[in-house]
Amino acid sequence: MFLGLLQEEFKVTIVSPEYILGMQIMCQSDGSIFMSQKAYTNKILKKFNTTKAKGVSMTASREDSDNHKNVTGKLLYCEAASSFLYLAAATRPDVAFTVNKVHGHTS
Numbered sequence: 001m002f003l004g005l006l007q008e009e010f011k012v013t014i015v016s017p018e019y020i021l022g023m024q025i026m027c028q029s030d031g032s033i034f035m036s037q038k039a040y041t042n043k044i045l046k047k048f049n050t051t052k053a054k055g056v057s058m059t060a061s062r063e064d065s066d067n068h069k070n071v072t073g074k075l076l077y078c079e080a081a082s083s084f085l086y087l088a089a090a091t092r093p094d095v096a097f098t099v100n101k102v103h104g105h106t107s
Contacts, residue, residue, distance in 0.1 A: 037087060044083045
């Protein structure tokens with residue numbers, strides 16, 4: 001019904017999507033759907049020249065820190081934090097809390 005209403009008003013082309021909002025969508029032979037953020041993640045890392053960065057384990061704290069006050073390149077920091085906030089919120093609620101805390105220190 002909704003598609004019919006759209007087609008009455010607009011020219012609609014239906015295709016199998018490969019990418020939606022930065023996420024790669026792959027239909028598997030068993031009918032399942034695989035979603036990956038690898039391409040978007042790599043794009044962010046490349047944009048901020050962090051492709052050789054090493055991952056670390058850390059515990060998120062609910063307490064505020066003053067570490068953000070000495071950040072140089074605050075606009076770039078804000079842009080990077082926003083990119084990772086989108087990445088986390090889109091499909092990774094497990095990291096959204098920490099990224100949201102980091103992003104909160106950009107204002």
